[in-house]
Every structure is written in structure tokens, then in C-alpha cells.
Amino acid sequence: MRKPVIAGNWKMHMTCAEAREYLSVFLPLVAHTPQDRNLVIAPPFTALSTVAESARDSHLRLSSQNVHWEDKGAFTAEVSPLMLLEHKVCYSIVGHSEPRKYYSESDEQINRRARSAQTHGLIPIVCVGESDEQRERGEAERVIRRQVEQGLEGIDSAKVVIAYEPIWAIGTGKTCESKEANRICGLIRDWVGFSDLIIQYGGSVKPGNIDELMSMSDIDGVLVGGASLDPKGFARIANFEYC
Ligand code: PGA
Numbered sequence: 001m002r003k004p005v006i007a008g009n010w011k012m013h014m015t016c017a018e019a020r021e022y023l024s025v026f027l028p029l030v031a032h033t034p035q036d037r038n039l040v041i042a043p044p045f046t047a048l049s050t051v052a053e054s055a056r057d058s059h060l061r062l063s064s065q066n067v068h069w070e071d072k073g074a075f076t077a078e079v080s081p082l083m084l085l086e087h088k089v090c091y092s093i094v095g096h097s098e099p100r101k102y103y104s105e106s107d108e109q110i111n112r113r114a115r116s117a118q119t120h121g122l123i124p125i126v127c128v129g130e131s132d133e134q135r136e137r138g139e140a141e142r143v144i145r146r147q148v149e150q151g152l153e154g155i156d157s158a159k160v161v162i163a164y165e166p167i168w169a170i171g172t173g174k175t176c177e178s179k180e181a182n183r184i185c186g187l188i189r190d191w192v193g194f195s196d197l198i199i200q201y202g203g204s205v206k207p208g209n210i211d212e213l214m215s216m217s218d219i220d221g222v223l224v225g226g227a228s229l230d231p232k233g234f235a236r237i238a239n240f241e242y243c
Contacts (some may be wrong), residue, residue: 002198002220003198004036004214004220005198006038006039006221007042007222008041009042010229011225013037016050023051023054023202025232026231027054029033029231039060039061040090041062041063048064049087054218062092064122065092065096066078066113067081067116070116072190081116085121087160092117092123092124092125093125093127094124094125095107096165097129111125111153113149114160116127118160124161125163126160126162129165129170130166131167157194160184161198162192164181164200165223166190170204176201178213182216184218185199198220199218200221200223201213201223205223211242214240
């Protein structure tokens with residue numbers, strides 16, 4: 001039985017004051033959300049403790065937007081798994097297309113981050129996905145397969161989430177057609193060879209397409225960027241219904 005994971009990635013948004021205000025609207029709207037799904041928010045590092053504190057009596061779980069592979073050391077600008085555990089973090093996003101693009105994160109680095117997260121009991125959310133050009137050249141499957149195989153090397157498939165996020169769908173309003181997203185998620189499941197693997201879809205998920213996406217057989221949740229910044233819209237996504 002695969003329990004869906006509905007995660008909001010706030011990216012570089014929300015001061016602590018804004019996060020508190022957001023949760024004062026969002027938490028009452030998800031107080032009766034069925035327990036058949038996990039609800040997660042990934043705030044910026046600076047708002048982790050604020051969100052942890054505001055959400056302490058709720059079933060909302062916390063994710064970080066990254067995690068380093070070392071416990072401590074001379075790694076300016078990085079955050080270690082031990083620091084995250086102190087803030088009640090349960091998940092860590094790794095390999096998002098933004099750090100892949102802006103900071104040239106490699107599959108090897110992403111794998112080290114994911115392994116370190118797992119070693120410390122954090123569940124890595126490993127993002128994979130092809131660019132527009134790669135899809136047009138017919139390379140999408142090859143690219144995703146490489147990212148999955150290298151990103152998951154040495155990883156326990158029962159304690160990881162994969163997020164299939166086609167880059168051309170992120171922040172563009174252009175959602176991947178749900179059947180195609182489902183097809184790719186099915187391929188990922190086959191490549192990994194673990195039927196209970198949790199696979200999310202991400203890329204322009206919104207209240208208007210969540211029910212259809214969640215009705216797909218191989219999509220076990222969503223990673224939501226822009227639409228997670230609106231507490232009412234994200235609550236609607238969290239309260240999705242299978243159609
Ligand atoms: P989006 O972002 O929902 O704004 O397209 C998704 C993501 O980057 O995870």
C-alpha cells in the first residue's frame with residue numbers, strides 16, 4: 001500500500017512572520033484531511049523552526065530543501081542532517097532542477113546527499129526530470145533513467161521518494177499531461193524494481209489538476225512549488241479527491 005506524499009516546496013519564499021500567517025490559514029483547512037496521505041512542507045532553512053513550532057499539534061511534516069552529506073565541517077552555506085533533525089525535519093529534497101541548473105549539482109553529489117539523509121533517518125525526495133530540448137530530441141527516458149540509477153545507488157527503495165519533475169513543466173503553468181506523467185512514473189517503478197516505491201509528480205500542479213493527477217495509477221503524490229505558496233490553494237491540493 002503506497003501512501004501518497006503531498007509536499008509543498010516554498011523555495012526562497014516566506015519569512016518567519018509570513019510562515020506563521022500562512023499556517024494560521026492552512027492548518028485549520030487540513031485539520032480533517034484524511035490520514036491516507038502524508039502532508040509535507042519544505043520551507044527555507046530559516047523558517048524550519050517556526051514551521052515546526054506552529055505545526056507541532058498537527059500531522060504536517062517538515063522537509064528541508066537540501067541536505068549535506070557530512071555531519072559537520074568547512075562547508076560554507078551547507079546544512080547537515082544533524083542540524084535538520086534538531087528541527088524535527090523528516091524529509092529532504094535533493095537533486096531539484098534548480099540546484100542542478102544554478103549550481104551544477106551532479107548525480108554523484110545528489111546521491112551522496114540522499115545517502116546521508118537516509119543514514120540519519122531522513123527520507124530523501126530525489127528529483128529527476130528532463131529538459132524541453134532533451135524531450136524534443138527523444139532523450140527523456142534515457143536522461144531520467146540515468147538520474148534515477150545514479151541518484152539511487154546504495155539507497156533503500158523503501159525509504160525514499162522520487163519526484164518526477166519535467167523541467168519544462170516547473171513554474172511554467174505547462175503541466176505534463178497526466179497520462180504521460182503516469183507513464184514515466186511507471187517506467188521509474190520498473191527500473192527501480194520495487195513496486196512500493198513512492199513516486200511523485202511535480203511541475204505546475206494546481207488545485208485544478210490535482211484530482212486528475214492523483215487518480216493516475218503510478219502517481220503517489222505531488223511536489224508543488226508556486227501553488228503551495230497560497231494556503232487555501234495548497235489546502236485544496238492536500239484535500240484532493242480521487243476522480
Ligand atoms: P511549480 O514547481 O509547482 O511551481 O511548477 C514545482 C517544483 O519546482 O518542485
